[in-house]
Amino acid sequence: MDNSERIYEICLGGIGGQGVMLMAKIMGEALSNDGYNVLQTQAHGIEARGGISYGEVLYGHGEINRLCVTKPDILLAL
Numbered sequence: 903m904d905n906s907e908r909i910y911e912i913c914l915g916g917i918g919g920q921g922v923m924l925m926a927k928i929m930g931e932a933l934s935n936d937g938y939n940v941l942q943t944q945a946h947g948i949e950a951r952g953g954i955s956y957g958e959v960l961y962g963h964g965e966i967n968r969l970c971v972t973k974p975d976i977l978l979a980l
Contacts, residue, residue: 907964911971915956916980918946925978926957933961941966 912929916922923944930942938961947953958971 909960909962909964909966911974912959912976913971913974914978918953918955920980922955922980923957926959929959938962939966
């Protein structure tokens with residue numbers, strides 16, 4: 903596989919209220935507008951604020967055939 907078909911993986915994690923899910927959404931939209939294929943997911947705990955939250959972004963020019971990050975290229979933990 904050459905770099906044009908490579909899928910890059912970003913994992914963002916933190917506590918609810920820090921903007922982790924918004925950051926994942928903005929990254930996904932920006933990459934999509936730049937011409938990449940993008941899969942963006944997010945999840946949070948049952949608490950409204952203060953619980954664990956995370957977002958994942960997979961992007962590349964090739965087909966994305968998985969639903970979650972397996973080996974992150976970038977990990978941002980807040």
